[in-house]
Amino acid sequence: MLTKEETHNGIFTMGHTACSGCAQSMSVKLIMEVLGKNTIAATSTGCLEVFSTRYPESSWRIPWIHSLFENSAAVASGIEAALKITGKKDGITVLGQGGDGGTADIGIQALSGMFERNQDILYICYDNGAYMNTGYQRSGLTPLNAYTTTSPSGKESFGNSRPKKYMPEIAMAHRIPYTAVASAGYPLDLQKKVKKAKSIKGAKYLQVDVPCVPGWKYEPRYSVKLAKLAVQTGLYPLFEAEYDKIISVKKISRKVPVEEYLKLQGRFKHLFKDEAGKAEIEKIQNIADENIARYALI
Amino acid sequence: MAKNIKLMQGNEAIAEGAIIAGCNFFAGYPITPSSEIAELLSSKLPKTGGVFLQMEDEISALGAVLGAALGGAKAITASSGPGISLKQEHIGYASMSEIPCVIVNVMRGGPSTGLPTLPAQSDIMQAKWGTHGDHAIIAIVPSSVNESLYETIRAFNLSIKYRTPVLILTDEIIGHMREKVVVPDKSDVDIIDVKLPDVPPEEYNPYNYTSGAVTPLAPMGEGYRYHVTGLIHGETGFPSQKTETIKNAQNWLIDKIYKNIEDIEKFDEFQTEDADILVVAYGSTSRSTRQAVMMARTAGIKAGMFRPITIWPFPEKQISNLSKRIKKILVPEMNMGQIILEIQRNACESQVYGLNVVTGEPITPDQIYAKIKEIAES
Numbered sequence: 001m002l003t004k005e006e007t008h009n010g011i012f013t014m015g016h017t018a019c020s021g022c023a024q025s026m027s028v029k030l031i032m033e034v035l036g037k038n039t040i041a042a043t044s045t046g047c048l049e050v051f052s053t054r055y056p057e058s059s060w061r062i063p064w065i066h067s068l069f070e071n072s073a074a075v076a077s078g079i080e081a082a083l084k085i086t087g088k089k090d091g092i093t094v095l096g097q098g099g100d101g102g103t104a105d106i107g108i109q110a111l112s113g114m115f116e117r118n119q120d121i122l123y124i125c126y127d128n129g130a131y132m133n134t135g136y137q138r139s140g141l142t143p144l145n146a147y148t149t150t151s152p153s154g155k156e157s158f159g160n161s162r163p164k165k166y167m168p169e170i171a172m173a174h175r176i177p178y179t180a181v182a183s184a185g186y187p188l189d190l191q192k193k194v195k196k197a198k199s200i201k202g203a204k205y206l207q208v209d210v211p212c213v214p215g216w217k218y219e220p221r222y223s224v225k226l227a228k229l230a231v232q233t234g235l236y237p238l239f240e241a242e243y244d245k246i247i248s249v250k251k252i253s254r255k256v257p258v259e260e261y262l263k264l265q266g267r268f269k270h271l272f273k274d275e276a277g278k279a280e281i282e283k284i285q286n287i288a289d290e291n292i293a294r295y296a297l298i
Numbered sequence: 299m300a301k302n303i304k305l306m307q308g309n310e311a312i313a314e315g316a317i318i319a320g321c322n323f324f325a326g327y328p329i330t331p332s333s334e335i336a337e338l339l340s341s342k343l344p345k346t347g348g349v350f351l352q353m354e355d356e357i358s359a360l361g362a363v364l365g366a367a368l369g370g371a372k373a374i375t376a377s378s379g380p381g382i383s384l385k386q387e388h389i390g391y392a393s394m395s396e397i398p399c400v401i402v403n404v405m406r407g408g409p410s411t412g413l414p415t416l417p418a419q420s421d422i423m424q425a426k427w428g429t430h431g432d433h434a435i436i437a438i439v440p441s442s443v444n445e446s447l448y449e450t451i452r453a454f455n456l457s458i459k460y461r462t463p464v465l466i467l468t469d470e471i472i473g474h475m476r477e478k479v480v481v482p483d484k485s486d487v488d489i490i491d492v493k494l495p496d497v498p499p500e501e502y503n504p505y506n507y508t509s510g511a512v513t514p515l516a517p518m519g520e521g522y523r524y525h526v527t528g529l530i531h532g533e534t535g536f537p538s539q540k541t542e543t544i545k546n547a548q549n550w551l552i553d554k555i556y557k558n559i560e561d562i563e564k565f566d567e568f569q570t571e572d573a574d575i576l577v578v579a580y581g582s583t584s585r586s587t588r589q590a591v592m593m594a595r596t597a598g599i600k601a602g603m604f605r606p607i608t609i610w611p612f613p614e615k616q617i618s619n620l621s622k623r624i625k626k627i628l629v630p631e632m633n634m635g636q637i638i639l640e641i642q643r644n645a646c647e648s649q650v651y652g653l654n655v656v657t658g659e660p661i662t663p664d665q666i667y668a669k670i671k672e673i674a675e676s
Binding site for chain 2: 045066068069070101105106108131134135137138140149150151152154156157
């Protein structure tokens with residue numbers, strides 16, 4: 001738990017232009033409460049960059065750099081190295097951050113290099129499952145059968161044809177000291193993981209599930225509910241790992257069928273039209289069940 | 299036959315033109331303001347037996363296009379400023395290994411992330427010089443939605459005919475503007491298809507530097523085995539460091555374009571016959587220019603417009619000829635002054651004036667007319 005002084009520290013402030021119900025902005029606020037003012041952030045192009053730094057204002061009360069789409073991990077690497085050689089690294093958290101596209105697609109090369117060098121950086125991937133900033137195009141972390149503007153559903157397709165990339169396991173394959181998966185639906189769990197990451201030296205990867213109102217096409221009031229359902233269905237397993245070993249998982253308290261999660265979102269509505277859609281929902285259920293078995297979620 | 303008239307967006311016209319040209323492969327990556335081209339082709343291509351691939355980044359998008367073209371596909375990618383910067387090494391590879399492909403750049407303000415949602419014409423010199431090494435390139439600058447469709451078809455034709463990357467440079471205005479388009483039937487337009495070489499595999503060399511004719515690129519999988527590399531290579535495709543081969547290969551990359559400039563060039567003239575002031579404008583800026591020329595004519599100033607449609611290779615001869623007659627030339631551009639350099643180089647005896655707007659706003663007819671008036675009175 002955080003002390004009262006640690007919360008509401010105003011590092012990520014109000015006044016930004018995120019959509020109502022944006023789970024990313026909620027998560028960033030929670031994360032910055034933990035990381036505090038001694039943080040330097042490099043942020044990839046994406047929603048967060050756009051909505052939190054509209055000219056002439058900024059929501060950030062820390063040194064903050066908008067890098068490029070593909071290089072926040074590389075820019076963070078340079079910051080960390082410079083702090084080290086100038087003797088200023090102690091007590092400063094270097095933060096690299098990006099969306100799922102900026103992390104798992106175009107940015108994965110820079111991120112892999114940062115992991116491999118085990119630089120003392122916390123990298124956070126805000127995963128909303130598509131390129132929301134440019135108009136909802138699919139990414140490597142878009143779930144199976146989701147409609148996006150470049151994986152349209154129709155006669156030829158049920159939407160995105162592949163399941164999402166297991167990005168946390170790619171991080172773990174680098175044998176970095178700490179990998180964690182969190183969710184906007186579980187704020188205390190999220191803050192606990194950020195606190196732990198902050199205390200560890202070396203490369204850290206945190207991936208946060210952040211539902212997106214316009215991209216997932218649901219009512220803004222369902223952001224937290226959907227984040228929770230993603231966990232309770234088994235579709236978004238929350239866990240922590242040290243090096244290549246999983247050290248904790250968030251157990252599912254009540255297993256929920258994936259339909260409960262899918263039916264609230266417009267990006268899956270084509271799956272509820274006919275029998276063929278039912279078979280596709282079954283495939284998504286299988287992914288959830290495999291996750292439950294793989295990560296021992298029950 | 300009744301004309302097929304549609305209202306569409308510039309980016310849509312490019313996607314439509316690509317399908318009519320027989321394009322069967324798109325690989326790309328989301329980027330504003332070009333994403334609609336990818337989005338539309340993600341739905342159109344599967345219906346026409348083509349392939350849409352969303353790649354993991356800008357670099358691999360063009361990489362996949364080159365692979366597809368080697369496989370015999372008619373391939374296209376689309377992007378904007380930062381994405382085109384990332385693609386530069388592949389553009390050089392396509393030039394060097396002579397792989398036909400079409401690359402759309404819906405220009406936005408730069409450098410770097412710049413102005414993602416606002417127009418600019420600041421990638422004109424990048425189109426020619428963006429990748430390293432000596433090479434020639436073809437670049438086309440449509441000025442309307444209708445022209446975007448037809449020039450996309452021409453871009454595919456030129457890329458196959460000359461085995462070269464062809465860039466289409468539109469901008470955020472044309473990309474997102476909606477206008478009337480006369481959609482042609484496939485049978486009404488000239489389309490150059492990918493062909494097999496007219497020699498059997500054992501006699502085939504993928505390159506020919508001396509005869510002046512462009513060797514067709516044999517699609518892989520048809521029995522023609524050959525070597526493809528970004529290294530300087532001989533006519534067999536294998537790398538070479540012989541001075542004679544290097545000289546021939548380098549000259550060929552330039553000559554195959556410039557010796558065929560009359561086939562590649564395309565331009566439009568508006569009231570230049572008796573003009574005292576020439577305005578050279580391209581892309582969306584040429585539309586404001588046309589209006590400004592009419593305003594000037596109404597006010598008794600004899601202005602005219604020259605509009606390159608093929609911007610690279612640059613229509614040097616036309617500018618040189620017009621400058622013999624017209625001693626005052628205005629070049630309005632949504633950049634800090636790029637094509638003006640070509641005008642100054644080719645119109646040495648004329649006074650050349652720039653009008654440069656880099657605010658993310660279009661140049662208005664009023665601004666151009668005011669400048670024409672100022673020049674006329676000077």
